[in-house]
Amino acid sequence: xxxxxxxxxxxxxxxxxxxxxxxxxxxxxxxxxxxxxxxxxxxxxxxxxxxxxxxxxxxxxxxxxxxxxxxxxxxxxxxxxxxxxxxxxxxxxxxxxxxxxxxxxxxxxxxxxxxxxxxxxxxxxxxxxxxxxxxxxxxxxxxxxxxxxxxxxxxxxxxxxxxxxxxxxxxxxxxxxxxxxxxxxxxxxxxxxxxxxxxxxxxxxxxxxxxxxxxxxxxxxxxxxxxxxxxxxxxxxxxxxxxxxxxxxxxxxxxxxxxxxxxxxxxxxxxxxxxxxxxxxxxxxxxxxxxxxxxxxxxxxxx
Amino acid sequence: xxxxxxxxxxxxxxxxxxxxxxxxxxxxxxxxxxxxxxxxxxxxxxxxxxxxxxxxxxxxxxxxxxxxxxxxxxxxxxxxxxxxxxxxxxxxxxxxxxxxxxxxxxxxxxxxxxxxxxxxxxxxxxxxxxxxxxxxxxxxxxxxxxxxxxxxxxxxxxxxxxxxxxxxxxxxxxxxxxxxxxxxxxxxxxxxxxxxxxxxxxxxxxxxxxxxxxxxxxxxxxxxxxxxxxxxxxxxxxxxxxxxxxxxxxxxxxxxxxxxxxxxxxxxxxxxxxxx
Numbered sequence: 389x390x391x392x393x394x395x396x397x398x399x400x401x402x403x404x405x406x407x408x409x410x411x412x413x414x415x416x417x418x419x420x421x422x423x424x425x426x427x428x429x430x431x432x433x434x435x436x437x438x439x440x441x442x443x444x445x446x447x448x449x450x451x452x453x454x455x456x457x458x459x460x461x462x463x464x465x466x467x468x469x470x471x472x473x474x475x476x477x478x479x480x481x482x483x484x485x486x487x488x489x490x491x492x493x494x495x496x497x498x499x500x501x502x503x504x505x506x507x508x509x510x511x512x513x514x515x516x517x518x519x520x521x522x523x524x525x526x527x528x529x530x531x532x533x534x535x536x537x538x539x540x541x542x543x544x545x546x547x548x549x550x551x552x553x554x555x556x557x558x559x560x561x562x563x564x565x566x567x568x569x570x571x572x573x574x575x576x577x578x579x580x581x582x583x584x585x586x587x588x589x590x591x592x593x594x595x596x597x598x599x600x601x602x603x604x605x606x607x608x609x610x611x612x613x614x615x616x617x618x619x620x621x622x623x624x625x626x627x628x629x630x631x632x633x634x635x636x637x638x639x640x641x642x643x644x645x646x647x648x649x650x651x652x653x654x655x656x657x658x659x660x661x662x663x664x665x666x667x668x669x670x671x672x673x674x675x676x677x678x679x680x681x682x683x684x685x686x687x688x689x690x691x
Numbered sequence: 692x693x694x695x696x697x698x699x700x701x702x703x704x705x706x707x708x709x710x711x712x713x714x715x716x717x718x719x720x721x722x723x724x725x726x727x728x729x730x731x732x733x734x735x736x737x738x739x740x741x742x743x744x745x746x747x748x749x750x751x752x753x754x755x756x757x758x759x760x761x762x763x764x765x766x767x768x769x770x771x772x773x774x775x776x777x778x779x780x781x782x783x784x785x786x787x788x789x790x791x792x793x794x795x796x797x798x799x800x801x802x803x804x805x806x807x808x809x810x811x812x813x814x815x816x817x818x819x820x821x822x823x824x825x826x827x828x829x830x831x832x833x834x835x836x837x838x839x840x841x842x843x844x845x846x847x848x849x850x851x852x853x854x855x856x857x858x859x860x861x862x863x864x865x866x867x868x869x870x871x872x873x874x875x876x877x878x879x880x881x882x883x884x885x886x887x888x889x890x891x892x893x894x895x896x897x898x899x900x901x902x903x904x905x906x907x908x909x910x911x912x913x914x915x916x917x918x919x920x921x922x923x924x925x926x927x928x929x930x931x932x933x934x935x936x937x938x939x940x941x942x943x944x945x946x947x948x949x950x951x952x953x954x955x956x957x958x959x960x961x962x963x964x965x966x967x
Contacts, residue, residue, distance in 0.1 A: 441966070464784060471781065473780065477704050491699065
């Protein structure tokens, strides 16, 4: 069974504003899925539909095998959520927030232990109105973790956190996956997703432009790697030699060297072909195509 | 269960409102003053008979203004405010339906407003009783009961109005507008209606329905309903000569029940379809 499945999901707000179009997504049980895209691409709209905050104008969505509109209450009973654009209750303490979730879900859990786990045990009995942005985010994460939910939906979980805080969140995300939970989280920051996700989906202007593993995306974007070769003398012959090697997709002359786009298995063949043809290789290094470039390609290209 | 969890959270939250306690202190002082004045200066005010039952009515006259204004202050943001700030996303991320949220709000904020209302009434009744040396348990019981119903009704109206919109400024306009039309200006509205009914011959020449219209404001319905519960004939309708139900004080109770249900139902209908 898929933890989340959408088919042809679309949302049009009044005045013909198309927020989401034809989203077909399938997230398997037990995976960490990163939902990536620039702000305004429709990530939160998708999540809001899964939680029945917003009603789709086309298509349908199921969560844990249940219809997102018809069985929303049961879905939310089994799901932990860190929503986007939320506000805490400023007059209630952190502990009261967590207790409210425990009451609402009718489960047993220890508020102190949860607040400890997200790193704000000392703030448990202070009013949440006085929390910093990062502390509010940690409190809301603690609320999402109540009762070991089967599914965690985290909308921009690292908002307001410093890099160390973001790493702690990723650690918790991994622990939750290892416990058996499915984690669906959105981010506009690639590193957040790259470090922890099994698969990612990239959303751009309301459309899903790619769904793949990080490695798969790398491969699709540029067959793995870029090889940079420094030659004693860059000649047209050297370029022709490299172009003749199997697996080379592109050769460019740059700063007295060559930049070669090449499949992983063919790097040594490029080097030996050059030497066999009598070109002296001074130096070489390989660079993996950065995910940032892949992300930019998907989200800013003219597709 | 879900409704109660929301109510409990809301009660804890609203109970810490400073505005609530400011208004409540004022109300308790006012009740004590009213009881004192009633017990000590009845003759000067030209009230012939000083009874404990009379005290109950006297206290009741103060309740309507306190409850209506305080209900607006503590409840106009009940839904609209949570939608505007985004805290509704925390509430609805949990397994609560939108109906649970609305009912929980009404119960939670109703309980919140009940506390100062009861304290004020009991303090006034205790002082008056001590000064007059006379107790009217039935009248006081009826006063407490009707007042609690009135509190719940007013909160329900305001929460219902709050559920119509996701903007607190619109919610404040709706609730204050409601207060102006149905509490402050209703007398003028009635005069206008009866004038029109005289000018338009096709309307009934016996405008008995004006009697009903006069009972529309929740405060009027509350005061009228109180006379249905307190034995005796203080009140605007005399049951022996009443020839129709709408001329008996029970119409006040019916009106209150309508106010309890209808605005909330309309608010729910809008809220349940809204994108948050």
